[in-house]
Amino acid sequence: MQTKKISIVGAGLIGSLLAIYLRKQGHEVTVFERRQDLRKVDISAGKSINLALSDRGWKPLKEVGLEEDLLKMIIPMKGRIMHDKSGQITFQPYGKEGQAINSISRGGLNGLLMDKAETLGVQFKFQYKCLDVDFEQTSLSLYDGKTNQIIKFDLIFGTDGAFSAVRAAMQKLDRFTYSQSYIPHGYKELVIPATETGDFAIDKNGLHIWPRGEYMLIALPNMDGSFTVTLFLPFEGEGYAFESLNTDEEILSFFQEVFPDALKHMPTLLDDFRANPASSLVTVKSYPWIKNNILLLGDAAHAVVPFYGQGMNCGFEDCFELNQTIEKFGDDWATIFKEFNSTRPQNANAIADLALENFVEMRDKVADENFLLRKKIEAHINKLYPKRWIPQYSMVTFNSSISYSKAMAKGKLQRKIMDKVMSSPDITASWKNLDFELLIKELEEN
Amino acid sequence: MQTKKISIVGAGLIGSLLAIYLRKQGHEVTVFERRQDLRKVDISAGKSINLALSDRGWKPLKEVGLEEDLLKMIIPMKGRIMHDKSGQITFQPYGKEGQAINSISRGGLNGLLMDKAETLGVQFKFQYKCLDVDFEQTSLSLYDGKTNQIIKFDLIFGTDGAFSAVRAAMQKLDRFTYSQSYIPHGYKELVIPATETGDFAIDKNGLHIWPRGEYMLIALPNMDGSFTVTLFLPFEGEGYAFESLNTDEEILSFFQEVFPDALKHMPTLLDDFRANPASSLVTVKSYPWIKNNILLLGDAAHAVVPFYGQGMNCGFEDCFELNQTIEKFGDDWATIFKEFNSTRPQNANAIADLALENFVEMRDKVADENFLLRKKIEAHINKLYPKRWIPQYSMVTFNSSISYSKAMAKGKLQRKIMDKVMSSPDITASWKNLDFELLIKELEEN
Numbered sequence: 001m002q003t004k005k006i007s008i009v010g011a012g013l014i015g016s017l018l019a020i021y022l023r024k025q026g027h028e029v030t031v032f033e034r035r036q037d038l039r040k041v042d043i044s045a046g047k048s049i050n051l052a053l054s055d056r057g058w059k060p061l062k063e064v065g066l067e068e069d070l071l072k073m074i075i076p077m078k079g080r081i082m083h084d085k086s087g088q089i090t091f092q093p094y095g096k097e098g099q100a101i102n103s104i105s106r107g108g109l110n111g112l113l114m115d116k117a118e119t120l121g122v123q124f125k126f127q128y129k130c131l132d133v134d135f136e137q138t139s140l141s142l143y144d145g146k147t148n149q150i151i152k153f154d155l156i157f158g159t160d161g162a163f164s165a166v167r168a169a170m171q172k173l174d175r176f177t178y179s180q181s182y183i184p185h186g187y188k189e190l191v192i193p194a195t196e197t198g199d200f201a202i203d204k205n206g207l208h209i210w211p212r213g214e215y216m217l218i219a220l221p222n223m224d225g226s227f228t229v230t231l232f233l234p235f236e237g238e239g240y241a242f243e244s245l246n247t248d249e250e251i252l253s254f255f256q257e258v259f260p261d262a263l264k265h266m267p268t269l270l271d272d273f274r275a276n277p278a279s280s281l282v283t284v285k286s287y288p289w290i291k292n293n294i295l296l297l298g299d300a301a302h303a304v305v306p307f308y309g310q311g312m313n314c315g316f317e318d319c320f321e322l323n324q325t326i327e328k329f330g331d332d333w334a335t336i337f338k339e340f341n342s343t344r345p346q347n348a349n350a351i352a353d354l355a356l357e358n359f360v361e362m363r364d365k366v367a368d369e370n371f372l373l374r375k376k377i378e379a380h381i382n383k384l385y386p387k388r389w390i391p392q393y394s395m396v397t398f399n400s401s402i403s404y405s406k407a408m409a410k411g412k413l414q415r416k417i418m419d420k421v422m423s424s425p426d427i428t429a430s431w432k433n434l435d436f437e438l439l440i441k442e443l444e445e446n
Numbered sequence: 447m448q449t450k451k452i453s454i455v456g457a458g459l460i461g462s463l464l465a466i467y468l469r470k471q472g473h474e475v476t477v478f479e480r481r482q483d484l485r486k487v488d489i490s491a492g493k494s495i496n497l498a499l500s501d502r503g504w505k506p507l508k509e510v511g512l513e514e515d516l517l518k519m520i521i522p523m524k525g526r527i528m529h530d531k532s533g534q535i536t537f538q539p540y541g542k543e544g545q546a547i548n549s550i551s552r553g554g555l556n557g558l559l560m561d562k563a564e565t566l567g568v569q570f571k572f573q574y575k576c577l578d579v580d581f582e583q584t585s586l587s588l589y590d591g592k593t594n595q596i597i598k599f600d601l602i603f604g605t606d607g608a609f610s611a612v613r614a615a616m617q618k619l620d621r622f623t624y625s626q627s628y629i630p631h632g633y634k635e636l637v638i639p640a641t642e643t644g645d646f647a648i649d650k651n652g653l654h655i656w657p658r659g660e661y662m663l664i665a666l667p668n669m670d671g672s673f674t675v676t677l678f679l680p681f682e683g684e685g686y687a688f689e690s691l692n693t694d695e696e697i698l699s700f701f702q703e704v705f706p707d708a709l710k711h712m713p714t715l716l717d718d719f720r721a722n723p724a725s726s727l728v729t730v731k732s733y734p735w736i737k738n739n740i741l742l743l744g745d746a747a748h749a750v751v752p753f754y755g756q757g758m759n760c761g762f763e764d765c766f767e768l769n770q771t772i773e774k775f776g777d778d779w780a781t782i783f784k785e786f787n788s789t790r791p792q793n794a795n796a797i798a799d800l801a802l803e804n805f806v807e808m809r810d811k812v813a814d815e816n817f818l819l820r821k822k823i824e825a826h827i828n829k830l831y832p833k834r835w836i837p838q839y840s841m842v843t844f845n846s847s848i849s850y851s852k853a854m855a856k857g858k859l860q861r862k863i864m865d866k867v868m869s870s871p872d873i874t875a876s877w878k879n880l881d882f883e884l885l886i887k888e889l890e891e892n
Contacts, residue, residue, distance in 0.1 A: 171626075175681075175726050179625035180617075235621075280621050 002331050003027055007140060007153040009130045010034075010160030013106070014298030014315035016113035018159055019122040020064045021323045031117070032128040032142060034160070039111045048306065049189060049228045050220045052077065052101040052207065053109070056400045057313035060320035066116060073108055075221045076100035081206035087261040091206060092375065095394045096386075101207070101309060103220040130160065133169035138293040155333065156294045159315075162284055164300035170291055177287045183305060183359070184234045185214075186242055186278040192265045194225025201265045202227065209362060210259050214239060216363040217259050229266070232363065235278065242278040281305045283352050287345050290337045297322065302348035307359040308396060310351050310404075317400065318344060350404040354396065354411075374418055377431050381439060388440050389414070413446050448777050449473055453586060453599040455576045456480075456606030459552070460744030460761035462559035464605055465568040466510045467769045477563070478574040478588060480606070485557045494752065495635060495674045496666045498523065498547040498653065499555075502846045503759035506766035512562060519554055521667045522546035527652035533707040537652060538821065541840045542832075547653070547755060549666040576606065579615035584739040601779065602740045605761075608730055610746035616737055623733045629751060629805070630680045631660075632688055632724040638711045640671025647711045648673065655808060656705050660685055662809040663705050675712070678809065681724065688724040727751045729798050733791050736783045743768065748794035753805040754842060756797050756850075763846065764790060796850040800842065800857075820864055823877050827885060834886050835860070859892050 004027045008015045011033035023029045053061075053074065061070055078100045079093040094101060114124060131148065132141040139152040158166025171178050192201050200221060202208060208227070210217040214234060219227040236243045240258070245251050251273050255263040263269065284303035289296040298315035322340055329335045365371040381389045392411030395402045402410075417439055421427065450473045454461045457479035469475045499507075499520065507516055524546045525539040540547060560570060577594065578587040585598040604612025617624050641647050646667060648654060654673070656663040660680060665673040682689045686704070691697050697719050701709040709715065730749035735742040744761035768786055775781045811817040827835045838857030841848045848856075863885055867873065 175628045177627045179627070181623045181625070182621045 001026060004154040004333075006030070006155045006157070007032065007151070008157045008159055009140065009166050010158070010164070010298075010300070011110075011114060011124055011126070012159065012161060012298070013110050013113065013312055014319065015157070015159035016110060016117055017060060017064070017316055017319045018157055018297060018322070019117040020113065020120060021060075021319055022157075023117060023120045023122045024064065025326065029117075029121075030123040030125060032130060032140070033124065033126050034129045034165075035126065037114075037124070037126045038107055039114060042107075048106060048230070050103050050105050050222055051109075051312050052220065052309035053104045054101045054309065054313050054397045056310070056320075057316040058102075059400050060316045060323070063320065063323075064116070066112065069112055070102075070104075070109075073112070073223070074102035074104050075204055075223065076102055077205060077207045077220070079206050081203055081208045083208065083210045083259075083261055085212070085258075085260075092372075095398050096382075099394075099398050100205075101397060103207075103222070105222065130165040133158075133166055133294065135169070135173065135291045135294055154293065158294065158296045158300045159298045160300050162282055162299045162303035164296065166294065167286060167296055167300050170286075170294075170296065173291060177285075179283075179285050180303075181283050183281050183283075183356070184237070185232050185359075186235050186280050187306075188231045188233070188242070188273065188278045189276050190229040190231060190266060190272045191268055192219055192227035192229055192262070193268065198225050200225050200227070210262055211363050212258050213364055215258055217262055218362075219262075229262070233278075235280075245273075283356065285345075285349055285352060288341050289345060290341045293333070293337075295322075295337055295340070302345070302352060304348075304352045304355040305359060306355070307362055308351065308355040310355060310396065314348060314351050314404070318348075347404040350408040351396070354392075354404070354408055370422065373428060373431070374422055377421065377434075378414070378418065380432075381436055384436055385440050389443060410443070413443055417442050447472060450600040450779075452476070452601045452603070453478065453597070454603045454605055455586065455612050456604070456610070456744075456746070457556075457560060457570055457572070458605065458607060458744070459556050459559065459758055460765065461603070461605035462556060462563055463506060463510070463762055463765045464603055464743060464768070465563040466559065466566060467506075467765055468603075469563060469566045469568045470510065471772065475563075475567075476569045476571060478576060478586070479570065479572050480575045480611075481572065483560075483570070483572045484553055485560060488553075494552060494676070496549050496551050496668055497555075497758050498666065498755035499550045500547045500755065500759050500843045502756070502766075503762040504548075505846050506762045506769070509766065509769075510562070512558065515558055516548075516550075516555075519558070519669070520548035520550050521650055521669065522548050523651060523653045523666070525652050527649055527654045529654065529656045529705075529707055531658070531704075531706075538818075541844050542828075545840075545844050546651075547843060549653075549668070551668065576611040579604075579612055579740065581615070581619065581737045581740055600739065604740065604742045604746045605744045606746050608728055608745045608749035610742065612740065613732060613742055613746050616732075616740075616742065619737060623731075625729075625731050626749075627729050629727050629729075629802070630683070631678050631805075632681050632726050633752075634677045634679070634688070634719065634724045635722050636675040636677060636712060636718045637714055638665055638673035638675055638708070639714065644671050646671050646673070656708055657809050658704050659810055661704055663708055664808075665708070675708070679724075681726075691719075729802065731791075731795055731798060734787050735791060736787045739779070739783075741768075741783055741786070748791070748798060750794075750798045750801040751805060752801070753808055754797060754801040756801060756842065760794060760797050760850070764794075793850040796854040797842070800838075800850070800854055816868065819874060819877070820868055823867065823880070824860070824864065826878075827882055830882055831886050835889060856889070859889055863888050 006022055006027045006029045008019055008029065008031040011031045015031055019029050019031050079091050082090045082092065118124065127145060129143045130140055131143050137152060138154065138156055139150050140156060141148060141150050158164055160166055170176055195201050204221040208219040216232040217229060219229045221227050234241045240254050245254055248270050251270060255269065282303050283305055286301050289301045297318045299311065304311050321344055325336050325340050378391050382391055390399060392407055392414060395407035395410060421434065452468055452473045452475045454465055454475065454477040457477045461477055465475050465477050525537050528536045528538065564570065573591060575589045576586055577589050583598060584600065584602055585596050586602060587594060587596050604610055606612055616622055638647050650667040654665040662678040663675060665675045667673050680687045686700050691700055694716055697716060701715065728749050729751055732747055735747045743764045750757050767790055771782050771786050824837050828837055836845060838853055838860060841853035841856060867880065
């Protein structure tokens with residue numbers, strides 16, 4: 001194998017994991033990061049504090065030897081814990097017994113990846129801003145706050161997030177197809193602190209959801225006994241919106257009316273509400289991800305909304321698949337890039353669309369009787385035919401051998417079949433008498 | 447009325463017309479253009495040499511007093527002149543007797559608009575490049591090749607085309623939804639020169655089309671007796687493509703096989719093919735078009751592919767509608783911008799989609815028996831009910847009182863009705879016996 005001089009732009013989750021993979025293959029890897037070292041300075045950078053790590057992310061982290069460390073950092077969430085308006089709680093398992101998604105600290109995981117990369121010999125350079133990219137010379141124009149230098153590499157990877165500088169340079173090239181689109185909702189992070197005795201104030205082994213149609217609150221547990229709570233709300237409009245929640249009274253009365261049982265665990269609500277920004281939610285799609293010796297990965301190529309919990313997992317899977325492609329084609333980087341670019345973008349586009357769809361499901365349908373029955377029937381079919389009818393959520397979250405595109409297509413077909421099932425009269429009483437074998441056949445024949 | 451200090455970025459067709467409108471309202475207008483004065487230097491800048499001016503463009507040009515000049519510059523094209531592979535020619539009128547679209551020189555029209563604007567007192571500043579926009583200060587950072595200056599205005603309009611610098615600055619703002627997408631085809635301009643006696647080599651009163659599925663040639667007449675010919679071809683792929691037409695032999699044998707009757711009028715084909723670039727075809731959509739005192743118009747906000755002949759016409763209609771909005775709200779610029787932004791983008795998006803659809807129609811269906819019969823039946827219905835069933839092409843091209851969105855929706859419905867009509871057995875023989883009144887009712891009831 002020929003050692004390459006490689007640069008990675010962006011030392012976030014994806015850039016750091018990619019650095020590990022490439023360094024393990026023996027390349028000389030330097031990572032340039034615009035911000036300070038997050039292991040030394042507390043910088044949230046407007047990003048979510050914790051995340052849900054699931055199978056597609058776990059697999060590559062395990063592959064690079066981090067499973068033992070991970071196990072010390074996660075809190076498994078076995079299902080959705082739904083809070084209705086009256087304070088009633090229902091639990092909906094995410095998958096089968098033993099399956100869970102894992103709440104993990106973004107900063108903690110990023111630090112772990114950077115430590116591992118450094119141990120292997122990756123160089124991290126902080127506070128270097130990428131100003132421009134030369135796609136012919138494979139060079140970066142980098143600014144360290146004082147001087148501007150142009151450095152040449154053999155290969156450059158852009159993992160600098162949804163507002164990527166590498167992608168912005170690529171966008172100026174001819175025939176680069178690109179879209180960024182925002183939903184009308186923003187999000188704001190809030191807190192449910194640990195109790196006085198240091199315990200979790202609410203059940204820690206699930207992802208809490210307060211679904212209220214246009215408004216939604218969710219909470220993920222942290223290792224210190226607190227929960228990071230995220231409020232999703234339209235920026236503007238007729239009903240409650242960020243623009244119309246200004247005074248203490250407005251904020252409190254909104255929570256009292258819409259999320260009363262969460263409010264009682266949120267003593268610092270007003271301070272948190274004022275301190276934290278309302279951030280926007282973007283979907284980014286781009287194509288191609290390659291130009292000559294330069295490749296985009298992660299959010300830089302495909303940012304998604306957070307409602308399927310797959311942004312980070314998809315980015316990690318990018319790294320996993322790129323690594324597989326490298327192992328297949330060895331030194332032939334032109335073929336590696338071409339191959340990766342011909343298969344991966346469609347999967348990233350699929351999860352982007354699924355994440356948008358899942359917002360409607362999370363905020364709306366999860367509180368709906370009919371929807372719960374539908375899920376119950378699907379779970380039953382899955383129990384009868386565990387490999388032949390896998391619910392879409394499980395395909396995406398627990399079955400990394402099924403691609404996002406495949407999961408989307410299969411899920412669509414399942415929905416069509418279930419629509420028909422649900423429209424039959426008296427389904428609530430009669431569903432156990434359905435001809436399940438017939439449904440399976442319908443799924444498999446299409 | 448309060449005089450405003452206004453800047454327009456881009457002295458193309460749309461910027462120049464907008465300058466006339468705003469100057470006529472008494473404002474102080476300066477137009478900054480990145481290129482040289484096209485009246486003094488021959489610069490094609492990779493743009494098409496001639497264009498089809500139709501009603502939506504004609505109306506505003508007439509409104510600002512340019513009709514008399516226009517009449518001296520145009521060649522009316524009354525319909526499509528179709529060339530099949532064997533050299534057979536058929537004529538398909540675009541609309542009713544007396545209706546035509548008009549071939550006009552881009553440079554000539556642009557020059558006319560600039561002359562008019564200058565006469566009214568608009569200032570043009572050439573070779574000023576817009577480097578950045580400050581949306582809080584309403585200022586432009588402008589570079590004249592030597593120094594960089596920042597100039598403040600009351601209002602700024604971005605009419606700097608599909609690769610707009612103003613829009614690029616807007617794209618960095620939060621919640622700016624944006625997409626740019628390319629079709630697999632590119633285009634290259636070629637020439638059918640005038641004959642030795644100075645005459646047109648082929649019929650000048652139509653838009654010539656050589657439709658061949660994935661490949662298409664069109665020709666529009668120029669005042670000097672020549673035609674500008676445009677070849678549309680995929681950039682790459684299995685069949686003929688720009689990437690695989692390299693040697694003289696390859697180019698000639700492609701034309702001999704696919705466009706034999708055009709080739710005999712193209713003595714300079716090989717020179718033209720080498721001299722002119724293969725340019726890409728982009729669709730741009732953006733939203734919002736406004737930020738504070740800054741507004742995007744024309745291709746900067748909504749570039750379309752050329753297959754409906756509406757890019758320029760839509761941009762001129764932008765100016766017309768903005769002017770109407772100004773006349774309605776007077777000095778209240780916040781309301782003018784808000785109102786324009788709430789109505790115009792959906793129409794621009796509609797024509798963008800229609801233009802993509804029309805590519806398939808132009809290159810493919812216009813040569814199809816079934817399609818011709820469908821058009822014939824529609825023309826017949828239109829003759830019976832001239833105001834109640836207007837073919838989509840006519841709504842878009844000859845009826846500026848029908849918005850693009852409306853034309854798209856009505857056209858979709860007509861297509862649905864006609865699909866049903868065309869699927870009835872023996873339609874070729876029996877179509878005259880259709881219950882046309884019933885079809886009209888179906889169209890109007892939906």
